Amino acid sequence: MAVTVKTPAVKTEALDVARIRADFPILAQTVRGKPLVYLDNAATSQKPRQVIDAMSRVFEEHNANIHRGVYEFSERTTAAFEEARAKVARFINAPSEREVIFVRNATEALNLVAYAWGRDNIKRGDRIVTTVLEHHSDFVPWQQLATEVGAEIAVVDIDDNGRLRRDQLSAELRKGAKLLAITHTSNGLGTVNPVKEIAAEARAAGATVLVDVAQAVPHTPVDVQDLGADFVAFSGHKMLAPPGSGGLWGRAEILEKMRPFLYGGDMISRVTVKLTEWNELPWKFEAGTSSYVDAIALGAAVDYLSDVGVAKIHAHELSLVAYLLPRLQEIPGVTVYGPKDLESRVGVVSFNIEGIHPHDVATIFDREGVCVRAGHHCNQPLMTRLGVPATTRASMYLYNTTDDMDALVRAVHAAKKVFGI
Amino acid sequence: MDDMYRDYILDHYKNPRNFGELEGATHTYHDSNPLCGDEMTMQLKIDDGHVDDVHFTGKGCAISQASASILTEEVKGKTLEEVKAIDRDHVLANLGIPISPARIKCALLGLKALKGAAWGLTAWPGEEVKT
Numbered sequence: 001m002a003v004t005v006k007t008p009a010v011k012t013e014a015l016d017v018a019r020i021r022a023d024f025p026i027l028a029q030t031v032r033g034k035p036l037v038y039l040d041n042a043a044t045s046q047k048p049r050q051v052i053d054a055m056s057r058v059f060e061e062h063n064a065n066i067h068r069g070v071y072e073f074s075e076r077t078t079a080a081f082e083e084a085r086a087k088v089a090r091f092i093n094a095p096s097e098r099e100v101i102f103v104r105n106a107t108e109a110l111n112l113v114a115y116a117w118g119r120d121n122i123k124r125g126d127r128i129v130t131t132v133l134e135h136h137s138d139f140v141p142w143q144q145l146a147t148e149v150g151a152e153i154a155v156v157d158i159d160d161n162g163r164l165r166r167d168q169l170s171a172e173l174r175k176g177a178k179l180l181a182i183t184h185t186s187n188g189l190g191t192v193n194p195v196k197e198i199a200a201e202a203r204a205a206g207a208t209v210l211v212d213v214a215q216a217v218p219h220t221p222v223d224v225q226d227l228g229a230d231f232v233a234f235s236g237h238k239m240l241a242p243p244g245s246g247g248l249w250g251r252a253e254i255l256e257k258m259r260p261f262l263y264g265g266d267m268i269s270r271v272t273v274k275l276t277e278w279n280e281l282p283w284k285f286e287a288g289t290s291s292y293v294d295a296i297a298l299g300a301a302v303d304y305l306s307d308v309g310v311a312k313i314h315a316h317e318l319s320l321v322a323y324l325l326p327r328l329q330e331i332p333g334v335t336v337y338g339p340k341d342l343e344s345r346v347g348v349v350s351f352n353i354e355g356i357h358p359h360d361v362a363t364i365f366d367r368e369g370v371c372v373r374a375g376h377h378c379n380q381p382l383m384t385r386l387g388v389p390a391t392t393r394a395s396m397y398l399y400n401t402t403d404d405m406d407a408l409v410r411a412v413h414a415a416k417k418v419f420g421i
Numbered sequence: 422m423d424d425m426y427r428d429y430i431l432d433h434y435k436n437p438r439n440f441g442e443l444e445g446a447t448h449t450y451h452d453s454n455p456l457c458g459d460e461m462t463m464q465l466k467i468d469d470g471h472v473d474d475v476h477f478t479g480k481g482c483a484i485s486q487a488s489a490s491i492l493t494e495e496v497k498g499k500t501l502e503e504v505k506a507i508d509r510d511h512v513l514a515n516l517g518i519p520i521s522p523a524r525i526k527c528a529l530l531g532l533k534a535l536k537g538a539a540w541g542l543t544a545w546p547g548e549e550v551k552t
């Protein structure tokens with residue numbers, strides 16, 4: 001099939017990938033004697049020296065628990081933690097730092113909303129609209145909530161190019177919806193949904209709008225005010241920060257009315273044996289000792305991404321997709337799932353090789369030093385929709401090169417050779 | 422790693438032995454590995470305490486399919502008690518290739534289905550589907 005390769009929508013000067021790569025110590029590693037070709041960025045990203053150093057600095061220079069001690073180290077660590085919050089707020093253009101809650105990952109952010117908002121706002125007979133593109137962490141919490149309270153859940157389909165069925169989505173919203181839970185960017189196919197347009201439509205229909213931006217924030221500029229959502233959730237580890245860092249952004253007026261998610265230290269303002277008063281935003285939702293070193297490192301990751309420029313990163317990824325797609329699709333037996341053009345997408349390419357299970361593909365790729373994900377990508381409803389048990393997924397980031405794409409194509413040929421196809 | 426996809430493994434994958442529905446099966450067990458989407462059904466025809474015939478059906482990776490195929494060749498003629506006693510180390514040794522931790526489940530799916538059939542299970546203990 002011929003691919004229309006348009007130039008990326010965002011015209012920017014190219015990234016200095018060689019300089020970027022020098023910041024990532026792991027990229028100097030070899031796998032079985034071959035250079036590391038890391039193409040599993042949708043699962044987690046690698047970390048630059050700047051982020052690793054930010055973590056070491058806390059431990060080596062001023063580690064102490066936050067929001068507690070009155071001594072200098074505690075104050076310094078607390079200041080670094082709150083400064084990281086300010087950086088994250090600026091990065092997603094949140095109107096206020098009070099609306100940025102540090103969590104461990106997107107999954108925790110989504111569950112926070114499902115418990116602290118969902119259980120009080122979704123009632124028997126209410127409708128939740130979501131999509132077949134959701135990661136399990138933006139699907140299972142709503143499915144379970146719906147089952148628990150007797151709400152109805154509508155799952156909007158995609159078309160054969162992996163694009164959301166807008167007609168179906170509009171029809172579902174017209175039937176009435178209390179919540180729209182939608183992913184900004186599909187981790188399985190790389191599709192970017194027109195979320196701004198959809199959020200406006202959903203809010204006009206009376207729905208609260210939650211957007212899973214876990215695959216968006218690392219790869220495309222995200223401005224929560226422009227997006228028009230009520231909640232967004234993301235994970236730090238997919239955007240150069242360590243696992244254990246992540247964020248929930250929500251509109252203050254909604255967060256204010258919500259009950260806490262977890263109870264304990266730090267989230268209270270006053271406790272008597274009879275009653276407890278909650279701390280103010282955002283700490284009301286940050287019970288217990290936060291993963292403060294991870295959060296501080298997320299601040300460093302956001303600095304790094306801002307310095308490079310997220311729009312540039314997106315354009316770079318699209319140039320890699322433009323390079324890869326025709327080369328991959330001309331190989332007999334290769335089927336690419338999802339969008340086959342450069343419109344509204346990120347650097348995720350899902351495919352299968354006829355006659356070879358994705359797990360065998362990934363095992364053989366590993367021998368070539370190529371790390372990809374094989375499986376259902378926590379997207380079982382999507383796999384069912386595509387009619388496959390699993391796919392092989394290559395996902396790119398700022399440090400990947402056309403050499404990496406060539407290695408991937410060579411690995412496809414190697415797999416076919418092993419299987420005699 | 423280099424010798425994971427040996428010729429006999431690929432041969433069992435492409436030409437699975439004892440593959441297909443078994444007429445007159447007395448014991449059947451189906452299992453799956455949701456992680457990879459592998460599916461596996463083992464069917465036994467037990468006659469007088471012996472495996473008179475065994476078949477499997479399934480789809481999945483080369484490792485799971487080859488492992489099941491090799492297993493069916495081995496158990497024909499064995500007593501039901503002998504089948505019940507086959508353990509994972511035996512299956513892995515019989516497979517004869519290095520299996521990375523990530524692929525162990527694939528290599529053992531056939532054994533799991535075989536045991537389920539031999540013991541007459543309808544669901545694996547602890548994996549009963551909640552409704």
Ligand SMILES: Cc1ncc(COP(=O)(O)O)c(C=O)c1O
Nearest residue numbers: 105106107135137187214215235
């Ligand atoms: C779109 C999307 N949402 C949510 C998640 C969950 O992220 P985490 O496992 O970090 O909570 C992922 C991770 O793969 C994802 O891709």
